[in-house]
Amino acid sequence: MEHAVAATPAWAVLAYLVSGVLFILSLRGLSSPESSQAGNRNGMIGMLIAVGTTLALHPTGLPLIIGAIAIGGGIGWVIAQRIQMTAMPELVAGFHSLVGMAAVLVGCAAYLNPVAFGITDAAGAILGVSRVEMGLGVAIGAITFSGSIIAFLKLSGRMSGSPILLPGRHVLNLGVLAGILILTGIFATDSGAAAGQGPLLWIILGLSFLIGVTLIIPIGGADMPVVISMLNSYSGWAAAAMGFTLQNTAMIITGALVGSSGAILSYIMCKAMNRSFISVIAGGFGAEADAGGPKASGPAKSYKAGSAGDAAFIMQNAESVIIVPGYGMAVSQAQHALREMGDLLKKEGVSVKYAIHPVAGRMPGHMNVLLAEANVPYDEVFELEDINSEFGQCDVAFVIGANDVTNPLAKTDKTSPIYGMPILDVEKAKTVLFVKRSMGGVGYAGVDNPVFYADNTMMLLADAKKMVENIVKGLNGGGH
């Protein structure tokens, strides 16, 4: 390794290290909203150092490079300004696909021009260990790319969110995965590959693109929080693999950080649904819903329906209201109206809090961002374990666009697909106001929710946003 890498000057090695440390600090900043903005700045400085160092070490072809940065940067900047907060899940999925593709491009570039990356031996052949890293990096990058594209299409509604189940998909996926690993092994030992020849890397690349698609299409909409976290993790491992190839500490540290971050988020999401990671990856969840659902059928049960005026009256006269938002709130963009409702109630002296289930929405923390966007102070927003004991003492639980996360069957019915999932105990509130489009839909898990038919529940059947706006009208005009 006496080539370009060994020639990396000490100052550059240290600069990459500093940039890696700044990336650690950028994540550390997110431990509280107060320090988060400083954290984000650390991340930007770290990136600036990494890019600046690289350009200083390789000061050739600058006009084209600066042009490329300007084009990409401009596109990214505009997207970031225009994107709606409700569209954040598909944006993140889209961004993941770009990281994956960038990893693929870097891997291929290194294969085609190994001398530039300092990964050749004295005879000019690509080092075996570099070929392993390259093969894995390209494979993970390609899986991240095509998997994220599918996730993006599903999240943005351009493709149905329901699982697509290919026959024999487990065998197919495991076979392709084994194929990729075996080919990577051959790629590392093959003398043709060492000379930068032969189709092995391209076959690995093609198979990886394929498996990215077949891995994600069987996974249903409700499992998207796990998928998006998992792809987040993959994008990190792809960056780390490339970091090994380039022997670059900034890339390795970042890859490891992002890889573990995504893995932890996947774990938190799985735990919040009481699902195993394997069962999510295997896919198909939510498909059985329309197929049978023997326990959901039976005679039509009676429920109490109410109007916006009733809801306004009940909440005005309550002492405490806990609002439980879910994906339905995001879909109908009801968060601003909801905040207005909360403000009016607070003016009447009602205590208003928000309860967030970890898997509410389509990505981790989705509801928090939407409420923050609507100017709900973050100290009124509570996580499941912090607020769940308060439902017993609260007068009104106002559920808007959430369903499965409030279903008490998760605690009692062992045959239920959501059994064991931690839920928000809304049924313990004196009154439950349940905003729902119609009585037809039964959530993503396809399970009926007994809360609908409980004596203390009033169903508010309408579009979430319209309903909340009408309640706001009721609160404004309904006073004496």
Next chain:
Amino acid sequence: MDFLSILSIFVLAVFVGYYVVWSVTPALHTPLMAVTNAISSVIIVGALIAAAAGAITEGGGISQWLGLLGVVLASINIFGGFAVTRRMLAMYKKKDKKPAASK
């Protein structure tokens, strides 16, 4: 650097990542994803090397263009990721400021 030193850095960084990420408040999990996205685009370093080297070594033509395309994609992510994170974080406010709900 030899492979083992790099592996050591990697393994230690995984552990750092593990503890740092557990300390992130759940309310900020969406910004966490956006910012990890931005920083994983440090892969731009590799794309820059390919793009720069392609300009001087012969036969580096395809490699150079792959690198440049990589630079474009990673830049979308870097600028987009940090900017959208900043936009989100600016929304998180505490209670003290009375919301202007007067109409």
